[in-house]
Amino acid sequence: MTHSAPDPLDLDAFRETGHQLIDWIADYLGGLESRPVVEATSPGDVRAKLPDRAPEQGKALSGLLADLDEVVVPGISHWQHPNWFAYFPAMSSPPAILGELAAAGLGVQGMLWSTSPAVTEVESHVLDWLVDLTGVPQDWKTTGPGGGVLQMSASDSTHTALVVAREVCRKRTGAGAEQMVVYTSSQAHSSLEKGANVAGFGHIRLLDVDQNFAVEPATLRSAIEDDLAAGLTPAFVCAAVGTTGTTAVDPVRAFGELASEFRLWFHVDAAYAGAAMLCDEFRHHQDGLELAHSYTFNAHKWLATNFDCSIFWVADRTPLIETMSIVPPYLRNAATDAGEVIDYRDWHVPLGRRFRALKLWWVLKAFGAEGLRAMIRRHVGYAKSLTRFVESDPRFELFAPTTFALVCFRHRDGDEATRALAASMNANGVYVTPSEANGQAFIRVSIGSTWTEDRHVDQLQALIDRLA
């Protein structure tokens, strides 16, 4: 480094810019309402602001914040905006941001228990807390035969479940993956189809749904029986507790009983709705969960914890570890050899792992269980209010039941009017997702931004009323 370049390791400069960045973030979050939800950007706009080549000489840390204002903010969609009603929420919150910062500052690796025990133990402990908080089976605690682990996304959790299921099925039946069949709803998240492809399954059945967008048990049974008759090997079934399209709920117990009858791996995808299970009144949707082999729910959706933080629970950790464990000499250590610790390296594809449990722990502490329940009930209340509006206005029809905090509706004038309304809403200060199912257009209004309050939902309702 030439003597004139600033030292990137200067901790005083880090303090100064760090304080400024904390303030920048507080100002950003507090001021979101004055910005459009989605900044107007064309392909290439952001890159055009960057030099063709990386800088040769280092720049002072204090100059980095200007990048946020000049390059980044004009080129993003504000997922934390109180008028964000698109996709599913990707919640963030002050304790989660602090947890991510602390993890980055510590810079430790949790691939093995021994590489930083607190990374593993906090993760196991907090996921065990969540077993109690969400009412999933006690066997899923790390103190029992199962256990929880944080993955990057539900796609990773589901892919992991598929790979373990494939190996379990192969050992039992001798079938190759090309002969194996995966069953899930036609309304399932794309990660099911993608995960099945990535894991090499030869067949995936995207099952037809009923008028509530859930799969009927008879549909699953008949698909399994057809495949058995054709000489294929049914291997894996996924029930959605809250589909991505409409938050429909597949019948968990009936799926589990069919999985037991035909010896399929039973996975439950509650990526979005898992958070709702903190509240008793939603638990009936997960009745039968004791029949599941694996389960995923994303704290980074609706549990106030920044992405990435996807929870993956298994009822029995043995087949998971048997599938994922590889022990080279440079990773051997006494604690692992004695079998008295969890090495999360053996619970997923990646080896390295950062301290993601810290932010989840801090969210649980800062909100408290009652604070999180209150937040979820507040969002559900907003969704109920919007649902009543849609149902009471003759211009609209509810497209699917409002089960959690997603409202799906359409314009009675048809697909074109529905799409036009969505486009017009998105041009007027809010952001919703236009979608379709069963060949019909509808609008997804997903309520769950950290900063959404009563008045934002009132304004949304008034906007729909005005634009329809």
Next chain:
Amino acid sequence: MTHSAPDPLDLDAFRETGHQLIDWIADYLGGLESRPVVEATSPGDVRAKLPDRAPEQGKALSGLLADLDEVVVPGISHWQHPNWFAYFPAMSSPPAILGELAAAGLGVQGMLWSTSPAVTEVESHVLDWLVDLTGVPQDWKTTGPGGGVLQMSASDSTHTALVVAREVCRKRTGAGAEQMVVYTSSQAHSSLEKGANVAGFGHIRLLDVDQNFAVEPATLRSAIEDDLAAGLTPAFVCAAVGTTGTTAVDPVRAFGELASEFRLWFHVDAAYAGAAMLCDEFRHHQDGLELAHSYTFNAHKWLATNFDCSIFWVADRTPLIETMSIVPPYLRNAATDAGEVIDYRDWHVPLGRRFRALKLWWVLKAFGAEGLRAMIRRHVGYAKSLTRFVESDPRFELFAPTTFALVCFRHRDGDEATRALAASMNANGVYVTPSEANGQAFIRVSIGSTWTEDRHVDQLQALIDRLA
């Protein structure tokens, strides 16, 4: 929430605790030397400090920092300690920590270009910069037929390469994965064997190495020919540029030529050593890279960027996207339909993705290319100095050539003396990794902590001298 609980969304409290946390991190990093490298912890010690159940009522943000001092720090290994010489470096640096914080504060999702264009464009742009900085083929730029993407870990990058290779091979030959063979060094990282298992390959050949721990081309040729004669389908070969055990370098060009001759997918794993390619003098190790289909290098190892930040480059993005793309209705958008943007969702298993490129961009800016080259040369210089010491002292022998900044040596008195020396070093203020290869014990001294200076290497040398 009861009226007495503090509001977890209070931005003034976030500012206050955020400032304290920035100072805590600066103090932590500046004060590492006064701590042991590895805290003494027994299984269960951390969990014993946590309550059995999650708190019902929320706590003030200001109380969170005590968790770091009371629960976390006593239970971790200090990967950022200047006396950390274990595994490979997992570097962190002030600009990277700030980048991770900014990404968490923004809380945006980059699964599609349209979900926050800057996430995608900064990532493409910075990875294109790195093509020039590291001298890998120009075709790997996103402006050409290939392109780069950030993955969580090299395990994910390698697994992705394996899955794409499997699909390319299947389409060309009709073979099932059970018939396909993966070739790599017996010294390859465990992620090769794990990735091959996860992707469902039926066979993996861990090839014998020469006295420098690299695979000879004749060994690879003969393995391929044997498998062809046995009716199997060779599908994938990986060359390591810097193995995990000893940073050995497989012959890239010869591997690439054999891959071309037998139509195998050619992947290069430079997870650790890729960073060294910023310096011209190391580029001869990657001669022949234009024959590779895919390549991985971890900015989170030796490029001053916090985990996770694994770079994955492909020479042709078409088979990657064909393998990974699934487009459900709720993810359709005009920019994607027009084909004028990159949607990184189609470049790996996960759908969601945070703004990881921000920290890599800020590292490149704050250090500048010349600052990063100087850092790498400084670490390599330390390793050379330690190598000279080992070679000049009759008690020791160099176990493998020092190619980058990893020094592998052993005690001439044999395995027991070598293991005892490692244990004794680790009990005396430094942390190294005891390992073995070809049935012999050796000590890995990996130099590359952000905070390691001349005096730490001098002290290390004196310690070895004293303890041997």
